[in-house]
Amino acid sequence: MTTTIKEENNNQVVYFDGRLDTAVSMQVQKDVQPLIDNIKSDVILDCEKLQYISSSGLRIFLSILKNVKPTGHHVYIRSLNKDLRQVFTMTGFINLFEFKD
Amino acid sequence: MKNRWWNYRSFAARLSLWVILTVAAILLVTAVVANLFVRDGILREEKLRAKGALENAEEHIEDVFIAVETAVKNHTSEIKKNVQAPHEEMYRITREILETNPMIVGSAIAFEPNYYPEEGRYFSPYSYRDMESKNDTILSKQLGTATYDYPTMEWYQEPKKLKRGYWSEPYCDTGGGEITMTTYSYPLMDDKGQVFAVLTADVSLDWLSQMMDSLKYYEQSYSFIISRDGTFLTHLSKELVLTENIFSFAKRVNDAELTELGHEMISGKTDMRQFKSPNLGRSFLFYKPIKRTGWSVAIVCSAEEFFHNATQAGLIVAIIILLMLLLLAFILRKGVHHLTQPLVQFTNAVNEVANGNLQATLPKVKTKDEMMRLRNSFITMQQSLTRQMEELKQVNEQKGRIEGELKVASNIQRAMLPKIFPPYPDRDDIDIYGQQTPAKAVGGDLFDFYIRDEKLFFCIGDVSGKGVPASLVMAVARSLFRTLSMHEPHPERIISQMNDRMAEDNELNMFVTLFLGVLDLPTGRLRYCNAGHNAPLLLTENGNEKQKVFLPCDSNLPIGIMGGWKFTLQETTIDVNTTLFLYTDGLTEAEDMNHQLFGEERMINAIPFSCNSQEIINKMTEEVNAFTGEAEQSDDLTMLTIRYTKLQHLVRFQKEITLNNNIEQIPQLAEYVETVCEAMEFDAATSMQMNLAIEEAVVNVMNYAYPKGVQGDIKIMAQANDQRLKFTISDNGMPFDPTTRQAVDTTLTAEERPIGGLGIHLITQLMDSINYERKDNKNILTLRKKLPATPSTVNE
Numbered sequence: 001m002t003t004t005i006k007e008e009n010n011n012q013v014v015y016f017d018g019r020l021d022t023a024v025s026m027q028v029q030k031d032v033q034p035l036i037d038n039i040k041s042d043v044i045l046d047c048e049k050l051q052y053i054s055s056s057g058l059r060i061f062l063s064i065l066k067n068v069k070p071t072g073h074h075v076y077i078r079s080l081n082k083d084l085r086q087v088f089t090m091t092g093f094i095n096l097f098e099f100k101d
Numbered sequence: 102m103k104n105r106w107w108n109y110r111s112f113a114a115r116l117s118l119w120v121i122l123t124v125a126a127i128l129l130v131t132a133v134v135a136n137l138f139v140r141d142g143i144l145r146e147e148k149l150r151a152k153g154a155l156e157n158a159e160e161h162i163e164d165v166f167i168a169v170e171t172a173v174k175n176h177t178s179e180i181k182k183n184v185q186a187p188h189e190e191m192y193r194i195t196r197e198i199l200e201t202n203p204m205i206v207g208s209a210i211a212f213e214p215n216y217y218p219e220e221g222r223y224f225s226p227y228s229y230r231d232m233e234s235k236n237d238t239i240l241s242k243q244l245g246t247a248t249y250d251y252p253t254m255e256w257y258q259e260p261k262k263l264k265r266g267y268w269s270e271p272y273c274d275t276g277g278g279e280i281t282m283t284t285y286s287y288p289l290m291d292d293k294g295q296v297f298a299v300l301t302a303d304v305s306l307d308w309l310s311q312m313m314d315s316l317k318y319y320e321q322s323y324s325f326i327i328s329r330d331g332t333f334l335t336h337l338s339k340e341l342v343l344t345e346n347i348f349s350f351a352k353r354v355n356d357a358e359l360t361e362l363g364h365e366m367i368s369g370k371t372d373m374r375q376f377k378s379p380n381l382g383r384s385f386l387f388y389k390p391i392k393r394t395g396w397s398v399a400i401v402c403s404a405e406e407f408f409h410n411a412t413q414a415g416l417i418v419a420i421i422i423l424l425m426l427l428l429l430a431f432i433l434r435k436g437v438h439h440l441t442q443p444l445v446q447f448t449n450a451v452n453e454v455a456n457g458n459l460q461a462t463l464p465k466v467k468t469k470d471e472m473m474r475l476r477n478s479f480i481t482m483q484q485s486l487t488r489q490m491e492e493l494k495q496v497n498e499q500k501g502r503i504e505g506e507l508k509v510a511s512n513i514q515r516a517m518l519p520k521i522f523p524p525y526p527d528r529d530d531i532d533i534y535g536q537q538t539p540a541k542a543v544g545g546d547l548f549d550f551y552i553r554d555e556k557l558f559f560c561i562g563d564v565s566g567k568g569v570p571a572s573l574v575m576a577v578a579r580s581l582f583r584t585l586s587m588h589e590p591h592p593e594r595i596i597s598q599m600n601d602r603m604a605e606d607n608e609l610n611m612f613v614t615l616f617l618g619v620l621d622l623p624t625g626r627l628r629y630c631n632a633g634h635n636a637p638l639l640l641t642e643n644g645n646e647k648q649k650v651f652l653p654c655d656s657n658l659p660i661g662i663m664g665g666w667k668f669t670l671q672e673t674t675i676d677v678n679t680t681l682f683l684y685t686d687g688l689t690e691a692e693d694m695n696h697q698l699f700g701e702e703r704m705i706n707a708i709p710f711s712c713n714s715q716e717i718i719n720k721m722t723e724e725v726n727a728f729t730g731e732a733e734q735s736d737d738l739t740m741l742t743i744r745y746t747k748l749q750h751l752v753r754f755q756k757e758i759t760l761n762n763n764i765e766q767i768p769q770l771a772e773y774v775e776t777v778c779e780a781m782e783f784d785a786a787t788s789m790q791m792n793l794a795i796e797e798a799v800v801n802v803m804n805y806a807y808p809k810g811v812q813g814d815i816k817i818m819a820q821a822n823d824q825r826l827k828f829t830i831s832d833n834g835m836p837f838d839p840t841t842r843q844a845v846d847t848t849l850t851a852e853e854r855p856i857g858g859l860g861i862h863l864i865t866q867l868m869d870s871i872n873y874e875r876k877d878n879k880n881i882l883t884l885r886k887k888l889p890a891t892p893s894t895v896n897e
Contacts, residue, residue, distance in 0.1 A: 096854070
């Protein structure tokens with residue numbers, strides 16, 4: 001599981017690659033912490049290569065959202081596959097985030 | 102009340118009748134009085150008329166007699182003068198007397214015996230009228246013979262004795278025809294005053310009856326004369342004349358009244374008398390004496406004839422009265438009918454009002470009288486009735502609304518009870534049927550069940566009392582059961598909490614007996630708590646061994662009586678094919694017509710083996726209905742049957758792994774789940790879901806089952822039969838039931854969403870069932886996923 005943060009078109013983009021299960025969630029949380037600490041633009045969470053997400057992964061997504069929202073910026077989820085989108089639906093997260101394809 | 106036509110008299114008819122009767126009475130009295138006066142007047146007039154007639158008759162008779170007397174007296178001096186003359190003179194004188202007075206039919210000068218010695222002892226020259234000759238011939242003869250000794254005769258003796266004229270009693274002269282005669286005798290005296298002869302004049306009285314006939318002034322009236330001794334001188338009946346006197350006649354006809362009358366008449370009185378005439382009936386008799394002769398003249402008139410005019414007038418008056426009464430009746434009928442016409446219309450109006458038309462038209466009344474007042478009263482009545490009907494309608498509407506609301510309450514209450522059977526058509530491990538028959542529209546019994554996490558929560562209860570209050574308490578109890586059991590799998594704790602809630606402010610002291618059970622469906626483990634309810638019946642079937650026993654129950658208080666009461670938990674494990682029959686006392690205490698109770702024994706005997714849950718309840722309903730018959734159901738009757746029918750499926754796949762409580766082992770777990778999913782031929786999406794669910798479940802155990810720093814094992818077992826895949830996750834850690842966690846609200850905003858609680862939510866979403874059991878100091882969490890139908894199954 002790798003987490004990469006890039007700046008693209010004046011947006012901060014987080015690329016998730018691999019399985020975001022409970023075992024790696026601590027590391028991922030650490031990886032995104034710089035972004036959370038320094039929000040200067042809209043955030044795009046790129047899930048094109050995300051294979052799996054557990055509830056601990058969802059919690060990371062929620063913590064990003066909770067930190068970005070007060071700054072007035074947006075959080076977008078990009079390229080989420082169909083199966084994972086179903087997990088977002090089940091948990092109601094689909095109502096919290098804005099999606100980009 | 103019989104209302105026959107002859108009993109019915111209209112007011113108009115009665116009023117008319119009374120008026121006519123009154124008027125008739127007045128007219129009748131008037132007519133009678135008038136008639137009496139008229140009769141009195143007639144009588145007085147008739148009296149005068151009779152008096153006149155009688156006086157005329159008397160006068161006439163007197164005239165005749167005076168004439169006779171005068172004729173006689175006028176010749177006395179001539180006789181005296183010619184006493185010495187030849188005797189022929191005497192004959193001449195007598196003839197002369199006859200000639201001067203036509204009334205005199207005979208006259209004699211009867212001398213004292215031997216007055217003329219040459220003539221012999223008796224000498225009495227006599228002249229008389231020849232009745233047989235046509236012209237008035239006067240014959241003479243010498244009357245005195247030896248055979249006719251006249252000096253002894255009354256007519257000779259009386260005047261000689263009295264020395265004055267004397268009228269003899271009338272007599273019938275047989276000598277010269279049958280004629281009534283009377284004789285006037287007058288004594289002739291010489292200078293010395295010696296009677297030497299008696300001059301007589303015979304007077305025929307035939308004219309008397311003619312004269313009397315002229316007195317007849319009524320068709321049937323007649324008159325008669327009686328002489329001094331009462332002899333009839335004239336009479337209607339000729340045969341009475343001179344042959345009978347009034348006294349002998351009265352004696353013959355045996356009439357004392359007539360005798361009295363006779364005496365009065367001959368005593369010389371003038372009077373009128375009513376008497377009963379033998380031939381005229383009731384009659385009036387007027388009589389008067391003729392002083393000269395001592396006779397009495399009488400006129401008899403029939404009263405009928407007398408009052409003929411009066412009677413006729415009375416008759417006419419009566420006819421007039423009758424006609425007037427008829428006219429009056431007619432006028433009254435018209436008039437009163439007209440006056441009472443509004444009454445008939447009022448009657449019709451009242452009938453109309455009685456039939457519901459309150460706005461019935463009233464008759465128009467123009468007169469300011471009782472009718473007007475009646476009409477005003479009617480109007481008041483109509484208005485009052487309309488008002489009251491309106492009020493009644495409102496009251497009824499309110500009542501209807503209340504009834505409607507009660508019905509709604511009843512519907513709500515029924516809606517709370519499970520009503521779709523079978524409730525779990527896709528489950529083969531449980532067969533449930535429940536039925537409630539409320540005694541009143543809204544009942545106080547409750548039963549409920551639902552499956553959560555492979556556990557069947559069920560309860561049956563009976564609220565004290567009936568009707569709306571009971572149903573309200575029932576609703577509270579039912580919702581408490583649902584809410585509290587959602588996060589609490591232990592029946593005694595659920596009941597304790599229900600008890601504490603319901604005991605608060607329980608001013609009406611209502612309570613609920615409740616049996617609450619939790620059946621773990623995978624294992625058949627039954628935990629239950631009985632708060633004062635009837636012990637359920639347990640039917641066990643193990644091959645040929647069949648048994649009916651009551652489930653042992655501790656005696657706990659019913660719910661709502663005392664807060665803080667410690668309810669006890671009981672536990673047993675039931676085998677497959679065991680039936681649990683729950684009921685309320687409405688079953689055991691169902692009464693027949695003789696108030697005998699259905700009782701537990703009948704219930705036990707009635708319940709059948711080897712039947713499904715609905716058949717059992719149908720059979721029981723049939724039995725209890727047959728027992729109660731026509732008797733009214735006095736209490737709610739609720740029954741609930743639960744059959745545990747879990748089938749043991751052949752395990753065709755099994756794989757297990759044991760991890761320790763370290764999240765670093767998650768990839769191993771993922772690998773394990775992946776292997777299982779491959780074996781199940783799941784697609785990628787399902788595999789991912791399985792992975793997610795198992796990871797979440799295991800992470801939960803890793804995080805919470807063991808205290809920090811304590812190492813523990815987590816055993817994961819995957820088993821599959823033809824129907825489903827089952828993961829059993831067990832550990833030796835602290836009791837931890839993840840199913841009691843609050844459900845996640847997926848509708849909250851990002852700010853409101855808590856960070857935790859997502860794991861268990863995902864498990865319940867991803868798996869078909871989740872089940873927690875604590876057994877042998879182990880937490881056992883079972884997750885099940887139904888397998889998709891295999892192609893071979895589809896083909897079959």
